[in-house]
Amino acid sequence: MAAFRSDHSLVPLLWQGTKTAGDRKPLDEKAFQTAVYGKLIPMLAKQPIVGAREPEVFDAKKPDMRISYLLDSGVKIDIPIEIKWAGHAEVWDATDSQILTKYMQDPHVRPAIYIVGWARLGIQNIKIGPNGEKPLSAIEFERQLQDVTDARLRGTGKSIVVHVIDTSILD
Numbered sequence: 551m552a553a554f555r556s557d558h559s560l561v562p563l564l565w566q567g568t569k570t571a572g573d574r575k576p577l578d579e580k581a582f583q584t585a586v587y588g589k590l591i592p593m594l595a596k597q598p599i600v601g602a603r604e605p606e607v608f609d610a611k612k613p614d615m616r617i618s619y620l621l622d623s624g625v626k627i628d629i630p631i632e633i634k635w636a637g638h639a640e641v642w643d644a645t646d647s648q649i650l651t652k653y654m655q656d657p658h659v660r661p662a663i664y665i666v667g668w669a670r671l672g673i674q675n676i677k678i679g680p681n682g683e684k685p686l687s688a689i690e691f692e693r694q695l696q697d698v699t700d701a702r703l704r705g706t707g708k709s710i711v712v713h714v715i716d717t718s719i720l721d
Contacts, residue, residue, distance in 0.1 A: 564581060564582060564585055564667075564717055579633065579634060579635060579638065582633060582634075582635055582667045582717075583614050583615070583633045586615075586633055586665055586715070587615060590615075594617060597619070598619055598620070599617050599618070599619045600617065600618045600619070613630035613631055613632055613648075613649070613652075613653045613662075614631055614632055614633040615630075615631040615633070616628055616629065616630050616631065617629045617631065625658075626658075627658075627661075628656070628658070628659050629659075629661050629662060629663060630649060630653035630654065630659065630662045630663075631662070631663045631664075631665060632644055632645075632648055632649050632653070632662070632663075632664050632665070633664075633665045633666075633667075634664075634665075634666055634667070635666070635667045635669070636666050636667060636668045636669065636676050636685075636691060636714070637669070637675050637676055639677070641666060641676070641677070641695075642677060642679050642680055642695070642698060644664065645664055645695070645698070645699040645702060645703075645710050645712070646699075646702045649662045649664060649710055650662075650702070650703065650706070650708060650710070654708055659708075660707065660708050660709065661708070661709050661710070661711070662708070662709070662710045662711075663710070663711050663713065664695070664699070664710050664711070664712045664713070665713050665714075665715060666691070666692075666695065666712065666713070666714045666715070667714075667715050667717050668687075668688035668691060668714050668715065668716045668717060668718065669717055669718055676691070679694050679695075679698060680698055681694070681697070681698065688714045688715070688716035688718075689714075691714050692712055692713065692714035695712045695714065696711075696712040699712055
């Protein structure tokens with residue numbers, strides 16, 4: 551499971567309200583995307599990898615991010631990245647309805663990444679998953695999402711890696 555660690559606080563980028571007032575909740579998805587992109591790009595800059603926010607892909611569909619690199623053989627690898635908060639209404643379905651269906655139509659796009667932000671339990675209303683499970687922690691949610699995703703991808707030759715980032719460590 552991934553977690554943000556930084557000397558610079560991301561709290562103002564990710565949260566609204568205060569803990570003391572009891573009205574703390576995650577900001578919108580764009581704020582979370584910006585925070586992830588801001589942390590990811592410096593790491594990628596050290597590699598022969600190019601990253602872009604909301605690049606257009608086949609049929610004018612736009613993943614939240616895409617990273618691309620060239621293999622020594624000259625083959626270009628594109629990896630779409632979708633980012634959501636755990637409380638998003640489509641968090642359980644995005645690997646199928648968005649990533650696979652919209653961003654992985656090109657037969658050369660085989661891997662993808664799904665990043666989900668986890669806030670403390672009770673802050674986000676997380677729907678019960680298709681297997682009847684309701685996650686109680688970021689680690690459990692990552693496992694459940696990955697299991698559901700793997701079942702949906704079986705036989706497609708594609709892979710989506712799920713990462714749940716526990717943003718509650720910032721709160």
